Amino acid sequence: MAEPRVAATGIVDKPTTIYGLVDPLTNELRYVGKTVKRLPQRLVDHICAAKRTKNKRHCLAWIAGLLLAGRAPEIFELEIVQAGECWVEAEQFWIGYWRFVGADLCNRTIGGEGVPGHRQSLEQRERVRQFFSGPDSPNRGRPMSAETKDALRKARAIKEADPEWKAWADQRRIAGMTEEGKARSIAALIDPEKRSHGNAGRRAAAQTDASRSRVGAQSARQWAEKRDDIIAAQNAGKGDEWRRKQSVGKRRLWRTPAYRKKTAEAHAVKLTAADIGEIRALLASGMKASLIARRFNVDASHISGIKSGRRWTHL
Numbered sequence: 001m002a003e004p005r006v007a008a009t010g011i012v013d014k015p016t017t018i019y020g021l022v023d024p025l026t027n028e029l030r031y032v033g034k035t036v037k038r039l040p041q042r043l044v045d046h047i048c049a050a051k052r053t054k055n056k057r058h059c060l061a062w063i064a065g066l067l068l069a070g071r072a073p074e075i076f077e078l079e080i081v082q083a084g085e086c087w088v089e090a091e092q093f094w095i096g097y098w099r100f101v102g103a104d105l106c107n108r109t110i111g112g113e114g115v116p117g118h119r120q121s122l123e124q125r126e127r128v129r130q131f132f133s134g135p136d137s138p139n140r141g142r143p144m145s146a147e148t149k150d151a152l153r154k155a156r157a158i159k160e161a162d163p164e165w166k167a168w169a170d171q172r173r174i175a176g177m178t179e180e181g182k183a184r185s186i187a188a189l190i191d192p193e194k195r196s197h198g199n200a201g202r203r204a205a206a207q208t209d210a211s212r213s214r215v216g217a218q219s220a221r222q223w224a225e226k227r228d229d230i231i232a233a234q235n236a237g238k239g240d241e242w243r244r245k246q247s248v249g250k251r252r253l254w255r256t257p258a259y260r261k262k263t264a265e266a267h268a269v270k271l272t273a274a275d276i277g278e279i280r281a282l283l284a285s286g287m288k289a290s291l292i293a294r295r296f297n298v299d300a301s302h303i304s305g306i307k308s309g310r311r312w313t314h315l
Helices: 039-052 058-068 088-100 122-133 146-160 163-175 179-190 192-205 209-234 240-254 257-268 273-285 289-296 300-308
Strands: 016-022 029-035 074-081
Touching: 016 039, 016 088, 029 039, 029 058, 029 088, 039 058, 039 074, 074 088, 146 163, 209 300, 273 289, 273 300, 289 300
Parallel strands: none
Antiparallel strands: 016 029, 016 074
């Protein structure tokens, strides 16, 4: 069943039912919630969640205890909020009312969208942090969207602007270091100029001509050594049928006007020996390969090949 559209004000385009769950053993109200589904279906959802969820919150743990005793909670209607009206105030009212009369509710919050009114203890925060940062984290290896990365970057910037958080982060980082590393880090904390100069020096060293040529030569050497192995691994298990499909796909691609125009323009460009010398001089000066490619009207990969020594090796 598709969930209805929820606005930021807690208004939905379907009637919302505020309901209660009752303990059949004591006839006490234990939980107040809201739903747009039929009440029997919502009760089934609670029971299924109590059976399947490993780390149960308070309400699911209570339902799981009833199921072990061979019973199930009972559900009843408290109020119906019509479509287009705000259900948040109604849910908060009923939670507050039953708490006022002394009901032992499983609700951890005051009600409404999200978890307003609930604050985790330091122990709970530490358990959550260890769970999501450990090797068994559900987020491990999951790619993040650009919006998520931007939000994390902004949150990190806000934290780093706080001196107390920065001191706490430095203490945590130093606690996991060796004695030598602790001494260097403490010295950098005492003298911030030393730390900034060290970072600047590493960045500058990574951008020198010697480092760039060293990385280029290393990449060319690795490609020359592993080229056959890489191609063999890519073609492993690919027989004549795969090669036939590749050939058919290339012929279909060649029929498109845009591809023919792009290929014709690429083949029309010819680099001379003088151009290669000029390109190598520009690369040595530190100009980006993309700018050089635009200047000579060639693809950036062609310039990268010249830089790494895979192209125009006879000059």
